[in-house]
Amino acid sequence: MTLNKVLISVGSNIEREKYTRAGLASLDRQFSDISCSGVYESEAVGFNGSAFYNLIVKAYTPLEVTQVNDILKRIERDNGRTHSEKKFCSRTLDLDLLTFNQVIIRxxxxxxxxxxxxxxxxxxxxxxxxxADIHPVTGKTYRQLWQEYDKTAQRLWPVDFTWSDV
Structure with a gap:
């Protein structure tokens, strides 16, 4: 069985500790061998709202890209997220599939x-x-991309957040 590597962003700015933990627990049940970045607090982007908690999850799954995306949307709904919302708004849980096996998909x-x-x-x-992972479009590593990023554009603060199940 071939396992697909997925990178998923996790964000929340409504009861953010509760929903971040709930999202991680759900991801842990759905995918195998998950690992997480640190958690960062950031200002809302695109609207005036409470600060977000954000992190990235790496996981593996035998599922195809559409199945993974459907699972992420179901987890969001199970945690009170409605998708009739405008793009930039507060949310209990935001799960976005960022990459799937380093392939470019349109x-x-x-x-x-x-x-x-x-x-x-x-x-x-x-x-x-x-x-050391390579961004499929730029051909640069995520380390290189972060080193080149204008860090004055958006501010981040590390959050003391542990989740023992991961």
Whole structure:
């Protein structure tokens, strides 16, 4: 059985500790061999709202990309997220599939997700968790991309957050 490597971003700014923990527990039940970056607090992007907790999860699964994406959306719904919301808004849990086996996909979803290159709260945890992995479009490692990133664009604060189940 071939296992697919997935990188998933996790974010929350409503009861963020509760929903971050719930999201991690659900991911741990759905995928194998998961590991996590540190947790970072960041200001809301695109709207005025409470600060977010963000991290990246690396996991493995025999599932295909659409099945993984469906699971992530189900976990969000199970944690009170509705998808009728506008793009930039507060949320209990936001799970985004960032990469799938380092391949470039344009349909049915776009991978790698473009926000990898634009959001510190995605790029810094990626550089921490998988520094030597290559971004499929740029050909650069996540460590290189983070080193080149304009760190004045978005501020991040490390959060003392442990989750013993991972």
């Amino acid at each position: 349909q049915p979803i776009v991978l790698p997700r473009e926000e990898i290159l634009y959001n510190a709260f995605v790029l810094q945890p990626l550089a921490e968790l998988v520094p």
